Amino acid sequence: MPYRPKNEPFPLPFEVYPEEWFRRLEAGEIFPERADAVTEVDLGCGDGSFLNGMARQYPERNFLGVERLLGRVRKVCRDTRKGELANVRALRLETTYAVEWLLPRGFADRVHLLFPDPWPRKKHHKRRLMRQPKFLRSVHDLLKPGGEFWFKTDHEEYFDVAEEALQEIDFFERLPWPEDEFYPVTDFEQVWQADGRKIQGIRLRKIATA
Ligand SMILES: C[S@@+](CC[C@H](N)C(=O)[O-])C[C@H]1O[C@@H](n2cnc3c(N)ncnc32)[C@H](O)[C@@H]1O
Numbered sequence: 001m002p003y004r005p006k007n008e009p010f011p012l013p014f015e016v017y018p019e020e021w022f023r024r025l026e027a028g029e030i031f032p033e034r035a036d037a038v039t040e041v042d043l044g045c046g047d048g049s050f051l052n053g054m055a056r057q058y059p060e061r062n063f064l065g066v067e068r069l070l071g072r073v074r075k076v077c078r079d080t081r082k083g084e085l086a087n088v089r090a091l092r093l094e095t096t097y098a099v100e101w102l103l104p105r106g107f108a109d110r111v112h113l114l115f116p117d118p119w120p121r122k123k124h125h126k127r128r129l130m131r132q133p134k135f136l137r138s139v140h141d142l143l144k145p146g147g148e149f150w151f152k153t154d155h156e157e158y159f160d161v162a163e164e165a166l167q168e169i170d171f172f173e174r175l176p177w178p179e180d181e182f183y184p185v186t187d188f189e190q191v192w193q194a195d196g197r198k199i200q201g202i203r204l205r206k207i208a209t210a
Helices: 049-057 070-082 095-102 122-127 133-142 156-167 187-194
Strands: 039-043 062-067 088-092 108-114 143-153 172-175 200-206
Touching: 039 049, 039 095, 049 062, 049 070, 049 088, 062 070, 062 095, 070 088, 095 133, 108 133, 133 143, 133 156, 143 156, 156 200
Parallel strands: 039 062, 039 108, 062 088, 108 143
Antiparallel strands: 143 200, 172 200
16 A cells, blocks of 8 residues: 555554455454444545534444545544544545455445546546446445445536436436435535535435346
8 A cells, every 4th residue: 555654643543454455354344343233335435524424423323434535534534533433434445446346245234425526528437436337236236235325416417427327227226315314415515515516316225136
């Protein structure tokens, strides 16, 4: 893994730092003594306001944030410590590797992908997570039976692309987005709301497949 400053605790408090990166983890290695609790995963959690907000509201559930930028992981861990939240962990890793190779199968009751990079330039469209069947399949596999996948974006074209990609797969069913559910506004969402952008969400439930 990349360089870390010598004067910083390593791993950071609340950071998941596996001894081995090429073996699938078990739930107990991520949330020791809490492996049986309801577990939610926030992919690309940024500074973690949503993650920590959820963790404060639901202390009985586990929350794992996955984020590739070290500065943001530091912030998540700092806020987790300040808030004395025993139910949060942060993993500094690329989302697709985490979901496809590292996290346990059937680990999450709910997965959140909130305001992922929309990759607006045409030559980057293939990087959009929601248009990749392999990524969607690995989110499906990460979920427990009946688990849910929640996606939100401010980018109208990305939303349409996600809807199109979902027409091509048969392992998620669409559910209505509930209006009365506790669901904190994320850092990026605040910015886009202030900018007057239209925010749209897709809520999916895992369908069991052979
Ligand atoms: C637009 S921000 C949204 C952050 C947060 N979900 C929110 O709504 O405030 C996207 C976040 O995903 C992270 N990110 C982008 N691509 C990623 C990847 N492939 N793996 C892990 N994190 C990623 C970025 O570093 C950034 O923090």
